[in-house]
Amino acid sequence: MTSYRFVEKLCASCSHKNTVKFLSSTNALGSYDLDLRPPPMERFTMECWIENCIHCGFVWHDLEALDLDLPALTDVMSSPKWSELYPNRSGKLSIDMERFALLRSVLSTPLDEALAYQYAAWAADDEFDEVASMAYRLKAVAAFQKTLASNGTDHPQSPKISAITSDLLRVSGNFNQCLEFAGYWIKFSNDQKISKILSYQIRKAENSDSKIYKVADALD
Numbered sequence: 001m002t003s004y005r006f007v008e009k010l011c012a013s014c015s016h017k018n019t020v021k022f023l024s025s026t027n028a029l030g031s032y033d034l035d036l037r038p039p040p041m042e043r044f045t046m047e048c049w050i051e052n053c054i055h056c057g058f059v060w061h062d063l064e065a066l067d068l069d070l071p072a073l074t075d076v077m078s079s080p081k082w083s084e085l086y087p088n089r090s091g092k093l094s095i096d097m098e099r100f101a102l103l104r105s106v107l108s109t110p111l112d113e114a115l116a117y118q119y120a121a122w123a124a125d126d127e128f129d130e131v132a133s134m135a136y137r138l139k140a141v142a143a144f145q146k147t148l149a150s151n152g153t154d155h156p157q158s159p160k161i162s163a164i165t166s167d168l169l170r171v172s173g174n175f176n177q178c179l180e181f182a183g184y185w186i187k188f189s190n191d192q193k194i195s196k197i198l199s200y201q202i203r204k205a206e207n208s209d210s211k212i213y214k215v216a217d218a219l220d
């Protein structure tokens with residue numbers, strides 16, 4: 001069962017008061033997809049993964065964040081890209097997530113940016129907007145690749161990132177890139193589960209299969 005509570009917070013960007021919906025508890029029933037997209041009950045709590053200022057459109061994992069680069073934040077929020085996304089007239093969660101990813105691309109690490117684009121893709125999946133979900137997946141790929149390019153095999157999360165990225169490439173129909181990418185990273189994998197997942201991605205990409213599969217499918 002999912003339960004919520006409400007908390008008042010001051011926005012770090014505009015200082016106005018917001019009432020934020022806060023997730024108290026939820027259940028995750030079922031297996032995660034290969035890009036770690038959670039099963040429905042947990043996925044339907046995504047609106048609580050971010051906090052959204054109703055006054056200025058700032059969106060972050062904590063509206064009262066103290067460690068923000070405020071000049072950089074102002075630059076993003078006065079950019080042409082921002083004005084395409086805010087006000088969010090459609091009310092789509094994917095658009096809020098895209099604003100979150102845009103802010104993270106400047107204020108946080110490429111890994112955080114990649115995760116935010118994944119959230120946008122999952123929200124777009126649930127809005128049945130396939131064009132947007134594929135575009136967000138490719139933005140996540142670019143940010144994951146930036147993480148791998150600057151850290152290589154040394155990044156503690158590189159095996160996991162390689163497994164997720166190969167799935168994003170395959171599901172978005174980039175089969176050759178998936179084959180090349182998974183074929184490269186499987187050589188560095190010391191983790192049996194990751195190796196199994198990368199082999200699975202290679203088999204599916206060889207068959208031009210862009211379907212969404214679960215982690216459990218690859219490990220069977």
Ligand SMILES: [Zn+2]
Nearest residue numbers: 011014053056
């Ligand atoms: Zn605000």
